[in-house]
Amino acid sequence: MTNGNREDTRLKNDNIMKLCNNQWFEMFVRWLLGIVFVYASYHKIAEPAQFAKIVYGYDLFPNFSINLIAIILPYLEFYSGMALIMGIFPRSAVFIIDGMLFAFIIALSVNLLRGHEFDCGCTSFGEPGYTSSTTQLLIRDIIMFILGLYVLFFDKPRMGSLTQLTTLVKRRATG
Amino acid sequence: MLYRQIMKELLCFVGLAVITAFTVNFFSPKGIALVGEWDTSKGVITARAKDDVVDHELEIDIIRAREIYLNGKSVFVDARTRELYEEGHIKNAVSLPLYEFDGLFEEFMNKYPDSLTIITYCTGRECEDSHQLAQYLSEMGYSDTKVYVDGYDEWKQGGYPVEE
Known part of the structure; x- marks a missing residue:
């Protein structure tokens, strides 16, 4: 590798690091994940019976748990998404979101491997999850999972974070 | 910490x-029940929602459906989409896609009197459209309505009469 090439790579790495440490970028990613999850929860909350049928369609869960998943999961998505947007306990919220994404990735991979056709039900119903689009869903979920890890491990002060603002106000009041 | x-x-x-x-x-x-009915051996699956359309009492299996079919005093009504109906359906079945019900119902009513036995069907035990259609038809005065739960695919695999 020539000196010029090394310099180019170093500059690129510097720029990526700058972007990753940028508070506005972190807020953008956090909002993006939050909005996606709040939107994804909407149809599931509005039509729990349809969502239960989609959970059944994954063919991975015991029968007794299907309705419970369909009742609870959408609210977990909604609250985690809202918390990310408002910056309330963002680290824990994104931990839950990454946990869910990890579970979706496993579920999609298992069904892709065994060639099981199903409706994903990710953001709306009637989205056929045939093998070709299952791959796309898997890629989408993996990208969101990586973005989630970025938000999780971001260690600078976060922009637009309500809990952080509260902590600052408290510190100022006591100090 | x-x-x-x-x-x-x-x-x-x-x-x-x-x-x-x-x-x-x-x-x-x-809202849905805490535990649904997801065992296909018991009939059409359902989350048992408050506005649930699945009524297991109306359900008949392939053997009973065939008996009624051979009897000749009934009308089989296909609740699936027009495209699926055209790809293949139970011989002499009438297409009344659930999502076109409002537009097609009058024509159906003029052709088939409500004294007839109506058997609705869709794709099988994971599909509740046949139940929804049976409910609509009952509300419109068809009192003898049943739901054939095994659907078109099972009928075809059983070697029973179809039109393709």
Whole structure:
């Protein structure tokens, strides 16, 4: 590798690091994940019976748990998404979101491997999850999972974070 | 310290989600039972929602459906889409796609008197459209309505008469 090439790579790495440490970028990613999850929860909350049928369609869960998943999961998505947007306990919220994404990735991979056709039900119903689009869903979920890890491990002060603002106000009041 | 803080926050989220979920589900007109019926051997699967259309008492299996079919005093009504009907359907079955019901019902009513036995069907035990259609037809005066639960595919595999 020539000196010029090394310099180019170093500059690129510097720029990526700058972007990753940028508070506005972190807020953008956090909002993006939050909005996606709040939107994804909407149809599931509005039509729990349809969502239960989609959970059944994954063919991975015991029968007794299907309705419970369909009742609870959408609210977990909604609250985690809202918390990310408002910056309330963002680290824990994104931990839950990454946990869910990890579970979706496993579920999609298992069904892709065994060639099981199903409706994903990710953001709306009637989205056929045939093998070709299952791959796309898997890629989408993996990208969101990586973005989630970025938000999780971001260690600078976060922009637009309500809990952080509260902590600052408290510190100022006591100090 | 951080670990404990995160555990507390996670508990907050999960607790809030569980409480809201069960409360909304309890009061919502679209709420579902805590345990659904997901065993296809017992009939069409259902989440047992408050506005559920599945009525197991109306259900008949392929053997009973064939008996009624051979009797010749009934009309089989296909609740699937027009495209699926055209690809293949039970011989002499009438197409009345669930999502076109309002537009096609009058024509159906003029052709078939409500004294007839109506057998609705769709794709099988994972499809509730046949139940929804049976409910609509009952509301319109067809009192002798049944739901053939095994659907078109099972009928075809059984070697019973089809039109393609």
